[in-house]
Amino acid sequence: MMIPPILSVCDLTISFDKKRLRDAVQGVSFSVKPGEALGLAGESGCGKSITGLSIMGLAPKSGKVTGKIEFDSENLLDFSPKRMRKIRGAGIAMIFQDPSNTLNPVMTIGAQLAEQLRWHRPELTKAQVREICEQALESVGISSPRERLSNYPHEISGGMRQRVAIASAILLSPKLIIADEPTTALDVTIQAQILELIRDLKSTLQTAIVLISHDIGVIAQICENMAVMYAGTIVESGVTSKILAAPLHPYTKGLLNAVPSVRSPNRLLESISGTVPPPSQQFSGCIFYDRCQFAMPECSQINPKLLHIDGERSVACHLVTGAY
């Protein structure tokens, strides 16, 4: 008996000015089941952040979003702004990179959490609101939660601020959490704490998670499935352990070889030659063609589509899919 995914993104395309710019996101598709985490990996400019934002309906207004974003069996793109606002913070919640920017510096933590709670559930009494906020802080590992409620964001450490951001995300028991680089701004020992927290929440609350990160190690810790993005498209996706054990797409291979490691011996890092193409550059064939060391003639003519390899993986590459 297969559980249906809680989130299904189909052929998502976000374009700005069609004539001059390549689409920011092109034909992106993925799905996440409840209690599972999907990692969106990629470097800057690959479109992962804007994909996450568009699920929440927070993509820049100048971008035209087409495709289907199915959440809990309904297409979010059909929702009116009013319905979207009801969903945000309650059905779907988001955690951003820098909690110093996402927490209001002139409001106490308690006030901010209460505001969010009361907006979605105006029927709650003050006492109930306070109790739920306290519980949320406790469940994210903040000791003495009652005192913390009256703290201002600058009075607590960076790691704690991120915990507060997570508490805000789980406050209304959302079915989906989108986390955009949630640990990038944190020290490595604090990052480990937050990752453990996210992993625990995933299993206890059975929330689906979309984790956006440039750090594949972080994705490996939390996400059962992952999708690698490059210049707006998904080049490889599937079960994380399979991809990391044997990456198929040349970009994925290059990326993994470029990551330095503490454990392997002092080797020369392999870097991918060239740079990410600027947004103004259009392509008729594969978007990775210029930088690919395995490029074949057809790669410059035909854009490879993301195709299933087996039940667990998909790759957009002629070299790979031709062989299958």
Place this chain on the structure above:
Amino acid sequence: MQDDPCPLPGVPAEAPAAKAVNVATLAPAASKLRRVAIQLRRKNGMIGLIIVLVAVIAALFGDFLMPHDPVAQIVQNRFLPPVFDGGTWHHVLGSDNLGRDILSRTIAGARVSVGVSLIVVACALVVGTFLGLVAGYFGGFLDSLIMRITDFELSLPFILIALIFLAVLGPGALTAILALAATLWINYARLVRAEVMKLRTLEYVTAARSIGVGPFTIIRRHLIPAILPPVIVMATLDLSWAMIFEASLSFLGLGVQPPQTSWGVMISEGRGFLTQNMWIVLAPSLGIIFTAMGINLLGDFLQDALDSESGSNSEGAEL
């Protein structure tokens, strides 16, 4: 993934038409509204430039442009109307209470008004910027000293400063210049000091220090080009300010003295004769208004043009 609601193509359904290869390395297109705004900016700059040029030409070559001697009084010709109101082309804007040609006096006045404001701003800019650089970069005792001087001066009302110079030097163009410059330099000092304090902490200044570049070289090569844009903008705004305040001073009799004339003097003199020929006041007023406006427009344009820091820092835009 049999019941996948969003099936990935295992078989390509319809291959989309191959997009035309168009390796365009153009900058990202601005939206229509932005493009119009940019054009308008340019136009404003041009308008400003033209107006300022007219004023400068009037100031420099006035002698050749004036149809009459601005101080020549021909009492029989008092209050001749302007040409479009029944007068002759001999006196295009008519004549004033002493028979002097208004157009010629307006042009002559331009010389003083524009000239004085340029000198005032130049002096204030040089002195204020220098002190602001020193205060901002070196901090410490020098900074405190300079700031206390500015605090003290700020507490004195402008008129009091003007009267002090008046008492020492007597009325005249020099008094007006000194009084105005003495008031104005403070703005530059504070602006430059604030900018320098901000820039001093920027990494490229620290980098220059780490290379071993001396402080004065850093100021000259790094800081001055950086503070120039806001200073220029302030200078253009202050040109208008200086012109208007010189007019006020002259209006009060503290500045330019007859037979020299400035726009302020003309307004002052023409006050009582508005019904006989309003152009005695209107001409110099329009002169002030248009020149001030032209300077502001030009300043706007210059701010963009002077700053070579082209292109925005949009690298970090996480898509």
Place this chain on the structure above:
Amino acid sequence: MGSESESTSYVRKDQQPLLKVTGLQKYFSTTSKGLGGMFGRSLPLRAVDDVTFEVMPGEVFGLVGESGSGKSTLGSMVAHLIKPTAGTVELDGKPWSTLSDRELGAKRRDVQVVFQNPYGSLDPRWTVEKIVGEPIVTYERIGRRALRERVAEFLLAVGLSVEHLDRLPSQFSGGQRQRVALARALAGNPRLLVADEPVSALDVSVQAQVINLMRDLHERQSMAMLFISHNLAVVHHLCERVGILYLGKLVEVGPVDVVFSSPLHPYTRSLLDAIPEPDPHPSRLIPLKGEIPSPIAPPSGCHFHPRCIRATVRCGEVAPVITAKGGDRHVACHFPTD
């Protein structure tokens, strides 16, 4: 293939150290909240607290730490951008503080810095030629054409091209800007390069390019480097020796391979255990409990004791002194792993 099992070292044991830092200390004064502040009672922020280490000529030494470790402050003091509160920084045996103004100018040339922020460390109004040429014109009289040629050489050395000479920083990507910053640092012909988180702001693939470049430059010019980073993996690829900082104190020093494979200090162990690696079946991270304390009020005794699983009462009372442990290793701990 290019993989090396042993890092190439240009260090001869009988040489004098190029950089010698002794008992270095930097306290910043802060005003305490409440009435105490008004009456002058202020708690010092102990950014760097009694740090001692050496860097030999041609060696790459890594300084690792999280926030509050004081690593950036330490780097600034080594480059003489900040004056220490106590202790000395010696270059070739001569402390910065004893140099005359003239000597100081010449000595600055020997230490060049590459900063973290690729967007702030280059003057946005200067062309690349001017930026990279700055160290050259500061110390030499050189003609325009000769300068241009020399700058072009350095640009090529960092993998840029001659056509970049007349461009502005805004026209470059982050990775390219760091190359320009590197070229500028090299143009001063330094004997010691202080690099403060030079690749942290870069994407993974770009980071790899710049790291490889730095390795290459180090090998070709046998230039010593002080590489400051919070990223242990990057340090592992570039450095020969490493020093671990915690709250202003050096807790462990040693050859990088040995320190990372068998750390002596519990903090080093925790750092290593906290790194998420992109393995197909990664081991579960063992998070270190607690927050990083504030450098204004560090814990008594060993700064690390509140978070240390091996801590005893003694650890809270007596601060451990950094001691040699053989094999060029040093550790500051009452109960180091043996």
